[in-house]
Amino acid sequence: MIPRRKVLDLLQVISSASCKCPAHAHPGTSYGMSDILDHRSHASSVPDAKPSKEYAFEMACSTIRYGPGVTREIGMDLVNMKAKNVCVMTDSNIAKLPPLKTALDSLTREGVKFEVYDKVRVEPTEASLQEATKFAKAGSYDAFVAVGGGSVMDTCKAANLYYSDPEAEFLDYVNQPIGKGKPVTCTLKPFIAVPTTSGTGSETTGVSIFDYEPLKAKTGIANRAIRPTLGVVDPLHTLSMPERVCSYSGFDVLCHALESYTAIPFTERSPCPSNPILRPAYQGQNPISDVWARYALQIMRKYFERAVYRPDDVEARSSMHLASTMAGVGFGNAGVHLCHGMSYPISGNVRSFQPKGYNDDHPIIPHGLSVVMSSPAVFSFTGPACPERHLEAAELLGKDVSNAKKADAGLILADTVRGYMNIMKVENGLSALGYTKDDIPNLVRGTLPQHRITKLAPREQSEEDLSNLFEKSLTVF
Template structure:
């Protein structure tokens, strides 16, 4: 039996989902009196008015706030430490994360360092981390997502890069579930097509990985298949017309479900392989890296016949109703990438060279080896190198 009949599910985040939901922030119970309002180091939340709207909502709720606007894509440990210090210095007792996955992930790590001493990597349980136990409860978090990509608004994990050691890895703690998540597709209308695609595929791969992992169960299957269907059938529509609010809503729904998938199921080593790439190449968007290696990665699994029926099922919910072979999934995935304009992404465009593949494989296993334990078959270093090589352009 390839589906576990038992599962352990805990997703305590209060979620407000739907167009216009940001307008209801002020009427929600606030977890504190002064917020560290965390945004990216870019301009989108300011230019598009999302920051101003959030500020107005907090003011209506009687909440003071101070802005921390230093979060980069693939957030760095040094930025997390600066954010933790900013929360302490300004007397903040909770965090509002306004942005995409990087902002939400960084906010969770900042929440840890706002209340705990030492270095963030002291608490990382893998790689060069010291695995120390958090002694003080992290600050509570309100997550307002402006993208549909990571599902971080409803899960207890975050991924941060240690720029000194080139380790990009996750940290999970029950206290990092946001107390409130606002998923408002209106905030996603301004995301450019390229980044909509990167983010959408990240959400998609969370659920695809969970569906073919060894942790698949009745509940994770339900979430994963629904997420795969909603993202696959609607992401191309958002690329074609960014103002299609119905398509944006359905992709956002798939993304939120993919966050829940990670609470009741698990991703697998595809994510580890990508994190190794962007750990060394900071400018590589996570979703783009996943797209680059996805066909070779899943083709490897299919050739090993790890779960033929599951690949056929995914091909069907992705729109290939007459799928009969596992490789039909690769055909469906290829078509989706073509429809979204991301089929020709190149590692070389981000400075990646083939002589790095061995380094990536070792880094992936040393830093995020725990995801390899979620694979249905073991992947050797040689397997990983071959996947990188087959993906290289």
């Protein structure tokens, strides 16, 4: 039985505003039920009229199964899905580790045929996605399974999409303005995702991110149709994560939660879609996404450091694995904003950086590292737009804000995040990743096309603003 107090707390979250600042509502009002009814009554006063701004949000998420050892069940799941021939995708590192063996043993035990593609590129590119798709199209599969981190799951999403729509051109589904951003109308194959890291939350979302090498920036495919049918979240897999992988992926969780919590509310996003199929996956923060963001931040406060520095701490690593999934539910519907928008050219323009714990044959800046690099500068910048949310986030992460001033909210959250970066021994800014001030114009150019997420930031940003944010991120400490 759920305690009555928790039920009342949840109802209060859903029915009332969490923030009353100008960036998140009209002054003195909320985006609660009365605001939504105002949208509806205004629209209904004119026949067939559509409000200029969004008036609804949707919550879409993969079915999630969580528990130690649940990977043993996926063979039975595939039999239940009536799958007879399965495409299993992973990367060359996971291919040698217990998570893949456990998954394949389960398929073999249940008599499910499979073929393994183990050439997924960590930090995928448009070329590597097309290679994976080519492999899939050469077979005849009635289901897909991904065993790995975000790169594997995102690659498998794309392969399933283009396998299911073989006539599509690659850029048809890629986000605008780089691609055409077409809605997905074909039926995809059943897809089981088994995450082995605690960061991306990709097992819950309809988003596939990759480096678009012609522009040296990340972009992606964002549509609810590509989300996994089932996410199998097995905390035992996290015990094989190296320290740096655990740290960087944890910062991805942190930024997912912080960005979705401080994004514009769904009622401030425009234009309102003319058809529900056009409603984007990233809609702006909403009362339900707030619940998951708060949960993830509370878990980070208690378990992040333990998970990084005690690899055999099953409780800590299990909790971080669940926090990754829960933050994924939140940001997968609310969206992220500037930290992620700026991270894409940071990753895409990597020269020679090769982090410890990543056995890759090419330079990479892991996604969580590229995201957290700009976070102190970003939250200092966005703080004035919604100070209450910045202060609450800092408090959830362990900061005493009882005597804090709203004017200092952004700086307080920035310092709180910087403290976590220091504890986790994160590299000291973009300069440590090989960037100089001369690179900033190119990094800004790579951020500008990321409209899908930068427009969700609670404060608009000019090219000069972006330049200043990158400059402030050259060093962090």
